Amino acid sequence: MKSFEFFEPTTLAEASNLFAQEHAQLLAGGTDLVIGMKAYTETPETVISLQKIPGLDGITTDNDKSISIGAMTKVRQVELSEDIQQYHTALAEGASEIGSIQIRNLATIGGNIAHASPAADTVAGLLVADAQVDIASADGERSVPINELFTGPGQTVLKPGEIITQFRLPNPVSGSHYIKHKIREVMDLAFIGVASAVNVQNGVIKEARIGLAAVAPTPIRATEAENLLSGKIPTPELLAQAGEAAAAATSPISDLRCSAEHRKEMVDVLTRRTLQNALDRV
Amino acid sequence: MSDYSVVGKKLPRVDAVEKVTGAAQYGADVHPAGMLYGKIVRSKHAHAKILSIDTSEAEKLPGVRAIVTQDDVPSGRRVFATDKVLYLGEPLAAVAATDADVAEEAAELIKIEYEVLPVVQDVMESIKSSAPRLHGDETKDGPNRRDISAKIKELSSDQEDDNSDEIRKLKAELEKYSDEVYYNISAETHNEAGDVEKGFAESDVIVEDTYVIPRVHQTYMEPHVSVASADSSGKITVWASTQGPFAIRSGIAGTLGIPLTQINVIGTTMGGGFGGRFGVIITHVPAVLLSQKSGRPVRVQMTREEEFLDGRPAPGCVIKIKTGATNDGHILARQALAFWDSGSVSGASIGSTIRVRGVYKIPNIKIDAYGVHTNKSGTAAYRAPGAPQAIFAGESQLDDIAEQIGMDPVKFRLMNMREEGDSVPAGGSEPKVGYKETLEAVADAAGWWDRESDDNQGWGVAVGDWTNGCGPGGVYVSVHEDGSARIFHGSMDITGTDTAITQIIAEILTVPYENVTIRRGDTDSAPYSTGSGGSVVTFTMGNTAKLAAEDARRRILELAAERLNTNEDNLELKDGAVHIVTADPPKSISLGELAAYSLSTTGGPIVGKGAFARQPSTPALAAQIAKVEVDPDTGRTRVLKLVASQDVGFAINPMAVEGQIEGGVVQGYAWAMMEEMQYGDNGNINPGFVDYRVPTSADLPTVESVIVEVPAPNGPYGAKGVGEPPITPTLATMANAVKDAVGIRVTELPIKPEKVVEALKNNGHGA
Structure with a gap:
């Protein structure tokens, strides 16, 4: 790898100032960055570790069951958190799909999101949890909804010096499910990822959220499909309509993994399937 | 088996502790003082003329100690491309520098001017007159x-x-x-027996298909690596991660014009080989050239990406195959036309096309096979080279015939299998091989006869045959004053062969297994040994070890007769001592006492020598059954059960044999379901483990191994080579199981979800 300067700041302000420089990269778990540096696809001149800054990790649940996840929280902790498993199952399932256990013990949820891969495994779960992303910089703090964070592959609305500090999941959903379409059982990249979450009252879908990964330049919500579902009593026909609507919302590419057509078709299949499973979990 | 005390037992491997503790020295662990880091400069185009190579900027970079190109190769043998590159990643030069990052930077500073040429990567395109020519206009x-x-x-x-x-x-x-009229042909082979036209005319059922098998990489864990050191006298030492140190020695000598014995090759512990670790020019020759030029030791170590670009993987191929049979289940004729993707050089296992014959009595057969040049790296052996590809086509088609005539696939195969004494199309007659026993054993173990399937579940069976190779080897064994024995030889351990050699010598000398140790010499010290590939080692070195131990035993009995003042006929070697059979009270002398005594005799110490080169080997059969479940909506396939039987002749270490069976089955499964080197407009596009998928333990259930023992007449204790057969039938086993589950015949591997979904939409066609 190319030589670089390494910093371990102990405050967010210090980290933000360093990160505002050109050719600077943040080091969280390192599971994306270090591999890229070894392959010369990432050649930062400054690497800023977030590991010495207190208060950036951990999962807390409030009385109203809203949950905060620190950006430096290990993906493995997200996967194993009982509260996340119960209230945002799709997110826990997405976390469990990343790499191997060894990788998940290093990788952070903040890194998984900030890397802005359209195929990130925690992103569909965060989308259907309606997560808020808290961001800090030397200039202050702000918060954006997760579905407004991404602007393109590897691109976000984050400005130089801005650092993701935590994800806030406001309300629990009654049932959710994530399926990753892949070839290998574990340690595979998502051909596509689909998460569905539903809130059901008296047998009626009060609210549905569908998050899709690896089917567009950014992760997306399938809002038309969601609208089709809300206020309806779930039937196989309704779920089939939602599947089709979700597929229609995508603009996937063909690549060495599979064709765009296959991706679209799988969005249809897996939207139906994740919705059904989310409903079964209510 | 019960007659033996050491062979036939599940004993721990002799190298278990060093492997588990990390003490084993792999190629990258070698670090002589003053070592430089080598880096190979590679083509960025799959097909291009080289207009110029300019190393001047790189030479100026501080830390760069040597740069070599084809001009430095005295024999003129192609180590680096000069006029033209034929594949993405082809070596053009190599640099050595004081650290790896400097070497990397220097490689980038070497300026290469290309004139890009049209690329051909598909064999069926390459044979056409419209294809760019890689080597010339000759046609076949x-x-x-x-x-x-x-x-x-x-x-x-x-x-x-x-x-x-x-x-x-x-x-x-x-x-x-x-x-x-075929263009870009690198090699051809033709076999014919009987009259296929007549055979097809007499057949009630004829099935004809084209099978496409992708190029796959051996994906050994340790990438190619060598460390070379040329001293001031010109003596070369090479620490090589290789299956065949002696072949590397002669390869380097020939390529660089160095006298054979001026080169010492030290084989380092191998991180997997599978046939892909015999190459001379991949890293060894560049390392030697760089060391000669810099006067310092140099390590050249490939990255995983370089492995995919410039390793020597298994060839892909296209096989058109046609089989005819009668309604009562007799196979009458089979014809195959195969095009093997040999890449930029010739080779590519084309001779293995004959494996479509299988172990069946097929009276009429015609095989035509061609190696075809493409803009890819050359290929090499991969575990039963060529057999998995050919057998995939042959065994898939057999199932379709069985289905058409309404016969059970196992019964259909049993009915057509050759038996002892049957004539073999290539000449001679069939020896005793457990073909039927092996297939029956797997069927019984898997529960084939009362198999059940839920929706979208299915069962597949296939068999594959392979015959181990044989080659020269030498072994010495010494018995020491403490009664222990030490083995000295020069063959590389390939997943347990050192253990098998040790067990054989312990058995004959009656020394406890743990008191027999084995040492490997380098090419300067050890007797010549054939390469560790082609399932040869246990057969060859096992026989060699047996001869060495028997030689030592002769000396032991000679010494004992002298010492005990009796005739050798009265003596028996047992439990680490020589006993007088007739003595009452018993009288004996331990091996340690004899070894001590030997030091003051005229004949000297106990040293047994064994040397061996050639004996006919006997075919082996692997038979496998898989049960799978296919998700028809997503196209994903899950294996529920995988049972593998194999006629191993005799299992010298059943635990190691089971390990070989499991390893072969897993590699075959991977080839069937996920592995595939993919090519875009300009060479390989998946040179890494993200998009070149190898399975993990989560993808497969425990493979159930069933050992069948029908002794091979010339094998040590009846053993046959076990390493290669288990990969041969798995591709077809998986495809046949998917066919049974959801009715689609996959003719193009791997069986990816998208292909399954597409085929189901087309009612089973076009997979």
Whole structure:
């Protein structure tokens, strides 16, 4: 790898100032960055570790069951958190799909999101949890909804010096499910990822959220499909309509993994399937 | 088996502790003082003319100690490309520098001017006249043109008149096959027995398909690596991660014009080989060149990406295959035409096309096989080279025939299998091999006869045959004053072969297994040994070890007779001592006492020598059954059960044999379901483990191994080579199981979800 300067700041302000420089990269778990540096696809001149800054990790649940996840929280902790498993199952399932256990013990949820891969495994779960992303910089703090964070592959609305500090999941959903379409059982990249979450009252879908990964330049919500579902009593026909609507919302590419057509078709299949499973979990 | 005390036992491997503790020295662990880091400069194009190579900027970079190109290769053998590159990643030069990052930077500073040429990566495109030529304009005739031309030649020599009606007719017919003029052919092979036309005419059922098998990489864990050190006298030492140190020694000598014994090759512990670790020029020759030029030791170590670009993987191929059978289940004829993707050089296991014959009594057979140049790296052996590809086609098609005539696939195979004494198409007669026993064993173990399937579940069976190779080897064994024995040899351990050699010697000398140790010498010290590939080691070195131990035993009995003052006929070697059989009270002398005594005798210490080169080997059969479940909506396939039997002759270490069976099955499964080197417009596009998928333990259930033992007449204790057979049937086993589950015949591997979904939409066609 190319030589670089390494910093371990102990405050967010210090980290933000360093990160505002050109050719600077943040080091969280390192599971994306270090591999890229070894392959010369990432050649930062400054690497800023977030590991010495207190208060950036951990999962807390409030009385109203809203949950905060620190950006430096290990993906493995997200996967194993009982509260996340119960209230945002799709997110826990997405976390469990990343790499191997060894990788998940290093990788952070903040890194998984900030890397802005359209195929990130925690992103569909965060989308259907309606997560808020808290961001800090030397200039202050702000918060954006997760579905407004991404602007393109590897691109976000984050400005130089801005650092993701935590994800806030406001309300629990009654049932959710994530399926990753892949070839290998574990340690595979998502051909596509689909998460569905539903809130059901008296047998009626009060609210549905569908998050899709690896089917567009950014992760997306399938809002038309969601609208089709809300206020309806779930039937196989309704779920089939939602599947089709979700597929229609995508603009996937063909690549060495599979064709765009296959991706679209799988969005249809897996939207139906994740919705059904989310409903079964209510 | 019960007659033996050491062979036939599940004993721990002799190298278990060093592997588990990390003490084993792999190639990258070698670090002589002053070592430089080598880096190979590689082509960025799959096909291009080289206009110039400019190393001047790189030479100026501080830390760069040597740069070599083809100009530095005295024999002129192609180590680096000069006029033209034929594949993405082809070596053009190499640099050595004081650290790896400097070497990397220097490699980037070497300026290469290319003139890009059209690329061909598909064999069926490469044979056409429209394809770019990789090596020249020479053409070869396809099978029909060959046959017609042969007839014309025959008639012309019989009759003076070259323009008879018959010949004119034949010449016109020749014209009809103008698309059978093949370009870019690197090699060809043809086999024929009986009369296939007659066989097909007599058949009730004929099935014809084209099978496409992708190029796959051996994906050994340790990438290619060598450390070379040239001293001031010109003596070369190479620490090489290789299956065959002696082959590397002669390869380096030939390529660089260095006297053979001026080169010492030290084989480092191998991180997997599978046939792909015999190459001389991949890293060894560049390392030697860089060391000669810099005067310092140099390590050249490939990255995983370089492995995919410039390793020597298994060839992909396209096989057109046709089989005819009668309604009562007799296979009458089989014909195959195969195009093997040999990449930029010739080779590519084309001879293995004959494996489509299988172990069946097929009276009429015709095989035509061609190696085809493409803009890819050359290929090499991979575990039963060529057999998995050919057997995939043959065994898939057999299932379709069985289905058409309504016969159980296992019964259909049993009915057609050759038996002892049957004539073999290649000549001679069939030896005793457990073909039927092995298939019956797997069927029984898997519960085939009362198998059950839920929706979208299915069962598949296939068999594959392979015969181990054989080669020269030498072994010494010494017995020491403490009664222990030490083995000295020069063959590389390949997943347990050192253990097998040790067990054989412990058995014969009656020394406890743990008191027999084994040491490997380098090519300067050890007797010549064949490479560790082709399932040869246990067969060859096992026989060699047996001879060495028997030689030592002769000396032991000689010494004991002298010491105990009796005749050798009265003596028995047992439990680490020599006993007088008839003595009452018992009288004996331990091996340690004899070894101590030997030091003051005229004949000297106990040293046994064994040397061996060649004995006919016996075919082995692997038979496998899989149960799978296919998700028809997503196309994903899950394996529920995988049972593998194998006729191993005799299992010298059943635990190691089971390990070989499991390893082969897993690699076959991977080839069937996920592994595939993919090519875009300009070479390989998945040179890494993200998009070149190898399975993990989560993808497969525990493989159930069933050992069948029908002894091989010339094998040590009846053993056959076990490493290669288990990969041979798995590709077809998986495809046959998917067919049974959801009714689609996959003819193009791997069986990816998208293909399954597509095929289901097309009612089973076009997979």
